[in-house]
Amino acid sequence: MKLLLTGCHGQLGFELQRSLAPLAEVIAIGREECDLSDAPALRALIQTIRPDGIINPAAYTAVDKAESEIKLARKINTDAPRVxxxxxxxxxxxxxxxxxxYVFEGTGTSFYRETDIPHPQNVYGQSKYDGEQALRAACTRSLVMRTSWVVGAHGGNFAKTMLxxxxxxESLNVVxxxxxxxxxxxxxxxxxxQLVGRILQQGDQAFPYGLYHVAASGVTNWxxxxxxxxxxxxxxxxxxxxxxEKVQPISTAEYPLPAKRPANSRLDTTLFQHTFNLRLPDWQQGVAHVLQQIL
Known part of the structure; x- marks a missing residue:
């Protein structure tokens, strides 16, 4: 099997190189190899490689900058998945x-299901939602995993910023x-x-492609x-x-940013766990593992 992996220098792309290496030939690309905002170049690359699978963690993730870089955000988050x-x-x-x-409005306290109607509150969220739609309309053999608050040992993230x-x-104010x-x-x-391995072993005639919420268990705030x-x-x-104890709680209103954030990012992962018979551990376990690597 030959896999094309985008965003290989990002938090998730870095980890995917590790996890996929035993399963397939992985052609890992970053911005240097292919600028995803260049649709013709991306199209030509895929036609040249002719992969068996495309793994796409690459994204425009500068949430606040997206408010003023709408075209670029949409090229990477909407147009590239369509291509x-x-x-x-x-x-x-x-x-x-x-x-x-961020595809959701983020009101209330309920866990969002895959059947809930998205209502993005910022450019980034809208571009990602439109990308989901574009990909799924173009390719029936597509799996979309919505996740939240990604943290890794490689690349920048909230945990590293707090450290x-x-x-x-002497003190910090955090939302x-x-x-x-x-x-x-x-x-x-x-x-x-795990999922790529199942396709390798069983083929994908009965593989349950579609949209799933995939996030760690439990809930916290920033x-x-x-x-x-x-x-x-x-x-x-x-x-x-x-x-x-010197980390002081503040409200979102006290820390204004260009892009509006959802107050509720709880994702219901029941469908994913039942469909694939996989367990999603508590968020503290994953964060603790990351901290062990970087401290």
């Missing part, structure tokens, strides 16, 4: 694609009214490898998440200027 779907359909490949909790700030400042589940890139990569990260670092012997 991948069209070319995959032509060469008989499947596509695994990753999306976001840096806590080592420099406490946005809820979700930090999900480790390693978990998503391992799940992806404030509690920050405290957890700092406490774990201190247990590992790291010196922190900000103690966990």
């Amino acid at each position: 991948m779907g069209e070319e995959a359909a032509r060469c008989g490949a499947f596509v695994f694609h990753y999306s976001t909790d 840096k700030l806590a080592s420099e400042r 406490a009214d946005q809820y979700g589940a930090p999900t480790s890139a390693a978990l998503l990569a391992d799940i992806t490898a 404030h509690a998440y920050a405290r957890f990260v700092i406490a774990q670092a201190m247990r590992a012997g790291k010196s922190m200027k900000t103690l966990p």
Whole structure:
């Protein structure tokens, strides 16, 4: 099997190189090899490689910048998945694609199901939702995994930012009214490898392609998440200027940003767990593993 992996230098792409390597020939590309905002170049690359599968963790993820870089965000998050779907359909490949909790409005406290109607509140979320739709319309052999608050040992993320700030400042103010589940890139990569392995072993005639919510179990908010990260670092012997109790909760309104964030990013993963008979561990387990690698 030959797999084309995009975004190989990102948090998830880095982990996917590890998890997929034992299963297939992985052709890993980053921006240097192919700019996903260049649709003709992407199309030509896929036609040249003719992969059996495309794994697409690449995305425009600068949520606030997207508000002023709408065209670029849409080229990468909407147009590129469409091109991948069209070319995959032509060469008989499947596509695994990753999306976001930001497709939802984020009100209330219920866990969002796959059947709930998306209502993105920012450009990034809209571009990702439109990308889901475009891919699925172009390619029936597509699997879309919506996830939340991705954290990994490679690349930038909230946990690393908190560690840096806590080592420099006496106190921190962190938003406490946005809820979700930090999900480790390693978990998503391992799940992806499991599913690719099933296609390898069983073929994909009965493989349940479609849309699934895939996130770690449990719920937290950014404030509690920050405290957890700092406490774990201190247990590992790291010196922190900000103690966990010095992380102060603030509201979203007190920390205005160009792009509106959902207050509720809870994703119901029941469909995924039942369909694939896979268990999704608690978010603290994944974050603790990441911290063990970077501390």
